[in-house]
Amino acid sequence: MASAGESPEIQQLLELLAVVASFDDEDAAVHAAAERAAQAMEAEVAAVVLDGEVAAAVGFPDGAVPRADLLSVARRERDWIEVPGLDKCRALVASWTGVRPGTLVIARWGDEPYTVEERHLVRGMARLLELSLTMLRALHTEQRLRRRADEQAVENARLLEELRGQQHLLVQLSLIQRAISRREPLEQILGTVTAAARDLIGDEIVGLWIADPQEPGRARLRASVGLDANDLPSMPLDEAGAAGAAMRRGELVVIYGEHDAPARVRDSADTRLYAAMAAPVHQDGRVVGGLLVASCRPGRRYAGREQDTLYSFAQNVSLALTDAHTFERMNRAAHDTLTGLAGRGLFMDELTAELGRAGCAALLFIDLDRVKPVNDTLGHPAGDELLRQAADRIGALIRPDDLAGRVGGDEFAVLLRDVTDQRMATDIAARIVRELARPMRVLGHPVQIGASVGVATAAADAPRLMDAPAAQDLLRRADIAMYQAKRNGRGRFEIYSPEMADGFTKVRLHG
Amino acid sequence: MQPRNVHPGQSFDGRRWMGVGRADCADGRQAAAEATRAACNDREPKLLLVFSAITHDPETVVAGLQEAAPGVPAVGCTTHGELGPGGPTDGTVTVAALGGPGFSVAFAVEEHASGRQRESGAAVARCLDQVEPLAHRVLLLLTDGMIRDQESILRGVYGVAGAAVPLFGGACADGWRMTGGYLIADGRVLTDAVVGVALSSEAPLSVAVRHGWHKVGDPMIVTDSGDGRVYMLDDAPALDTYLDRLDAPPEAYTQADALVEFALSRPLGVQRRSGVEARNMSTEIDLEGRSIGGGGAIDIGGLIWAMEGDEASILRATDAACDEALARLGGENPVGLLTFSCAALRAVLGDQGIRREGAHIEQRAGHTPFAGFYTYGEIARVRGIDGFHNQTLAVLALG
Numbered sequence: 071m072a073s074a075g076e077s078p079e080i081q082q083l084l085e086l087l088a089v090v091a092s093f094d095d096e097d098a099a100v101h102a103a104a105e106r107a108a109q110a111m112e113a114e115v116a117a118v119v120l121d122g123e124v125a126a127a128v129g130f131p132d133g134a135v136p137r138a139d140l141l142s143v144a145r146r147e148r149d150w151i152e153v154p155g156l157d158k159c160r161a162l163v164a165s166w167t168g169v170r171p172g173t174l175v176i177a178r179w180g181d182e183p184y185t186v187e188e189r190h191l192v193r194g195m196a197r198l199l200e201l202s203l204t205m206l207r208a209l210h211t212e213q214r215l216r217r218r219a220d221e222q223a224v225e226n227a228r229l230l231e232e233l234r235g236q237q238h239l240l241v242q243l244s245l246i247q248r249a250i251s252r253r254e255p256l257e258q259i260l261g262t263v264t265a266a267a268r269d270l271i272g273d274e275i276v277g278l279w280i281a282d283p284q285e286p287g288r289a290r291l292r293a294s295v296g297l298d299a300n301d302l303p304s305m306p307l308d309e310a311g312a313a314g315a316a317m318r319r320g321e322l323v324v325i326y327g328e329h330d331a332p333a334r335v336r337d338s339a340d341t342r343l344y345a346a347m348a349a350p351v352h353q354d355g356r357v358v359g360g361l362l363v364a365s366c367r368p369g370r371r372y373a374g375r376e377q378d379t380l381y382s383f384a385q386n387v388s389l390a391l392t393d394a395h396t397f398e399r400m401n402r403a404a405h406d407t408l409t410g411l412a413g414r415g416l417f418m419d420e421l422t423a424e425l426g427r428a429g430c431a432a433l434l435f436i437d438l439d440r441v442k443p444v445n446d447t448l449g450h451p452a453g454d455e456l457l458r459q460a461a462d463r464i465g466a467l468i469r470p471d472d473l474a475g476r477v478g479g480d481e482f483a484v485l486l487r488d489v490t491d492q493r494m495a496t497d498i499a500a501r502i503v504r505e506l507a508r509p510m511r512v513l514g515h516p517v518q519i520g521a522s523v524g525v526a527t528a529a530a531d532a533p534r535l536m537d538a539p540a541a542q543d544l545l546r547r548a549d550i551a552m553y554q555a556k557r558n559g560r561g562r563f564e565i566y567s568p569e570m571a572d573g574f575t576k577v578r579l580h581g
Numbered sequence: 582m583q584p585r586n587v588h589p590g591q592s593f594d595g596r597r598w599m600g601v602g603r604a605d606c607a608d609g610r611q612a613a614a615e616a617t618r619a620a621c622n623d624r625e626p627k628l629l630l631v632f633s634a635i636t637h638d639p640e641t642v643v644a645g646l647q648e649a650a651p652g653v654p655a656v657g658c659t660t661h662g663e664l665g666p667g668g669p670t671d672g673t674v675t676v677a678a679l680g681g682p683g684f685s686v687a688f689a690v691e692e693h694a695s696g697r698q699r700e701s702g703a704a705v706a707r708c709l710d711q712v713e714p715l716a717h718r719v720l721l722l723l724t725d726g727m728i729r730d731q732e733s734i735l736r737g738v739y740g741v742a743g744a745a746v747p748l749f750g751g752a753c754a755d756g757w758r759m760t761g762g763y764l765i766a767d768g769r770v771l772t773d774a775v776v777g778v779a780l781s782s783e784a785p786l787s788v789a790v791r792h793g794w795h796k797v798g799d800p801m802i803v804t805d806s807g808d809g810r811v812y813m814l815d816d817a818p819a820l821d822t823y824l825d826r827l828d829a830p831p832e833a834y835t836q837a838d839a840l841v842e843f844a845l846s847r848p849l850g851v852q853r854r855s856g857v858e859a860r861n862m863s864t865e866i867d868l869e870g871r872s873i874g875g876g877g878a879i880d881i882g883g884l885i886w887a888m889e890g891d892e893a894s895i896l897r898a899t900d901a902a903c904d905e906a907l908a909r910l911g912g913e914n915p916v917g918l919l920t921f922s923c924a925a926l927r928a929v930l931g932d933q934g935i936r937r938e939g940a941h942i943e944q945r946a947g948h949t950p951f952a953g954f955y956t957y958g959e960i961a962r963v964r965g966i967d968g969f970h971n972q973t974l975a976v977l978a979l980g
Contacts, residue, residue, distance in 0.1 A: 078852050078854070078884070081852060081882060081883055081884045083882075084880075084881070084882025084883065085880035085881070085882050085883045087882065088880040088881040088882055088883075089880055105736065105966060108965065108966045109853075109965065109966055109967055110854070111854065111965075112853065112854040112855055112964060112965040112967075113965060113966075114744035114964065114965060114966065115744060116966075128739070128740070128966060129739070129743060129744040129966065130743050130744070131741060131742060131743035131745075132703070132706075132740060132741040132743075134743070153743070153744050153745060154743060154745050155718075155743070155744070155745020155746070156744055156745050179744065179964065180964075
């Protein structure tokens with residue numbers, strides 16, 4: 071201990087180390103080091119030069135630091151410095167090289183020269199300062215790198231999360247698209263959409279409202295998850311919550327805050343929702359419904375991404391509805407509006423499909439007799455009513471799988487599927503003749519008509535009558551057979567035979 | 582050396598003068614007015630320095646100063662005893678008045694100094710710009726004794742004033758009540774403040790500071806410290822190491838008053854290039870944490886000593902400080918002295934001892950008026966960058 075007392079230099083170095091180590095800001099550390107060095111040397115002036123610039127200076131009045139002079143001393147161009155009011159002070163200098171070279175400058179007023187121990191001390195302090203600054207810089211760099219790495223990791227995690235979400239959404243959407251293009255039943259598609267919305271957005275409740283076509287301002291819940299919606303009647307839009315609002319406004323609507331559910335919530339006595347959002351659904355460009363998700367969780371908030379997801383889903387529902395509607399319109403055009411039977415186009419399509427499928431079908435071609443006099447005496451409404459009743463009677467006589475169609479003004483056709491025995495076809499033909507001969511009552515008047523029926527069967531190896539598709543061919547054969555029935559006295563059926571074709575002078579082309 | 586003046590308290594050319602007045606009436610206003618009039622002696626002062634016992638309401642003292650010398654800058658504080666001709670007192674208002682064309686004075690006040698010590702020091706130092714640029718300058722500083730880390734105030738001052746301006750001053754006291762003293766400046770009573778008075782003069786001004794403590798035994802290494810406290814000395818709890826080194830009585834280890842009494846006369850010594858600095862460790866007792874306070878920062882790895890002193894060594898220091906200050910006037914006859922002694926010295930000297938201290942000062946001063954007080958810390962900087970002291974006598978001699 072006595073030796074330590076004799077060399078205060080060690081003590082001063084240790085104290086300087088303690089001082090510099092207590093800062094993690096380089097500027098503050100350098101300034102504190104300058105002060106400490108001055109104190110240790112009982113000097114009036116101390117300065118630290120870093121990278122050729124005065125980084126800290128103690129002992130000069132504010133704003134009067136003689137930077138040029140200090141740099142000159144640091145470069146060892148001179149060993150004194152002028153301090154205002156004190157004349158020249160002897161300077162002592164110690165430098166270090168390396169990444170950031172620097173110099174410690176001490177200047178003390180008075181005549182005493184610096185001792186060897188003091189020179190050692192200043193050199194020691196300079197070295198210590200260099201090491202401390204290097205460590206500080208390394209620490210800062212490491213902190214900066216670590217911070218950047220952490221930020222990058224957070225960003226990566228966020229991107230990954232987003233990608234996963236996108237992928238999930240795409241998978242769900244492609245399932246829906248596939249269902250739409252496969253012409254799955256509409257209700258099934260809507261069910262798939264609501265289930266997928268629940269899966270992706272995560273709320274307990276999903277509902278699809280569709281506007282009531284008969285009553286504007288009202289909507290019915292067509293598909294849902296989490297709601298007891300069986301046989302729910304249509305309701306005014308104001309009562310349809312966020313979905314109703316979305317339909318009225320034609321834009322995405324978000325509702326926060328406690329409000330009533332528009333239907334009973336399944337598996338819960340609760341009817342209160344805490345958050346709901348809905349997007350409008352379109353058909354042929356018009357708003358026809360609203361797709362809703364809702365939560366019974368207080369504090370639920372919908373992120374921008376979730377709103378975008380709901381919007382995508384609503385668009386898919388719009389696509390599905392528009393497509394189904396088109397299909398519906400096609401169907402409606404394919405049916406005869408008067409009788410409700412298949413129209414000619416549809417009938418031929420079905421016939422073609424059936425022949426392509428099985429190959430053993432029978433065709434009955436039915437021409438009504440004595441319809442014109444009814445039209446003439448009772449008018450066309452009566453004629454229409456007559457056709458309707460005839461169609462009903464025909465429809466009642468065929469099997470569910472068979473198809474009846476109206477193919478001309480007074481002409482009907484019946485496709486009998488899977489006919490292995492010709493007698494099946496002729497039995498039905500006979501019954502049709504009998505039924506249509508029964509009196510009808512049309513607009514209050516008793517009426518009696520009849521029918522002539524031609525029967526033709528299709529067989530894969532049957533010779534074709536003409537160079538035409540099988541369906542056309544079959545229809546013509548049945549037609550020829552019908553004509554034969556007319557020639558044989560009407561009110562009867564005839565089965566096609568090739569000889570009939572020879573007797574024809576006039577070929578009525580159907581097609 | 583006996584300085585001689587034709588007129589005590591006045592320079593030979595009559596351009597500078599200092600007078601000291603004292604009054605001990607119970608009413609602060611009256612005491613202040615009387616002391617001022619006695620100090621001025623019908624002359625127009627440029628500056629009043631007032632040292633008032635804590636028993637006087639400082640507001641009344643301010644009123645008395647303004648009554649006796651309206652419009653004259655008056656700066657001062659409360660004390661733990663006032664110094665002046667006739668001996669140390671405990672109930673007076675002692676006023677030193679300075680005047681004459683050879684002096685120029687400017688002052689500055691900075692409040693809310695705690696927490697911004699360095700800034701406050703830098704701010705008050707700017708009053709140096711406002712005095713006439715006469716040949717010699719000194720910056721007088723008075724601080725609130727309750728402010729911690731006063732060394733930082735001085736660093737702030739040094740950063741603005743620079744190495745060419747000596748510093749002199751003290752921390753105000755409160756009669757050892759330890760509840761808070763007061764500063765007087767600008768017609769106001771202040772706390773948590775720093776007051777600076779820039780004084781420039783045609784004649785030399787010199788500052789000296791001495792203490793009478795000597796090291797006891799081997800030094801101890803600071804192995805853990807922080808925030809102005811020393812926690813471990815030689816890897817053991819600091820308080821116990823210090824008490825062990827001095828063979829302290831058992832009650833000092835456990836009882837606060839016993840420890841304070843023991844420590845008052847046994848400061849810590851911190852090695853500096855030109856000697857050992859004394860640090861008062863009797864304030865802020867920490868019996869539980871076993872740490873000791875060292876005033877300014879004592880860094881890890883530093884060496885400190887236990888120190889002892891007695892009346893003889895203290896009085897030798899008294900003489901030496903006065904002599905040095907007077908000698909540094911370079912042959913000029915002194916116009917006046919300001920003498921700031923440490924309140925903690927009274928514990929060693931006792932009431933009799935301080936009278937002897939006063940007598941020594943008076944003897945050194947000769948006919949030169951002097952005034953001062955017992956402070957909670959002395960400020961004196963001539964060399965280096967440090968300036969805050971404990972347990973010393975600081976003297977400013979005005980030529």
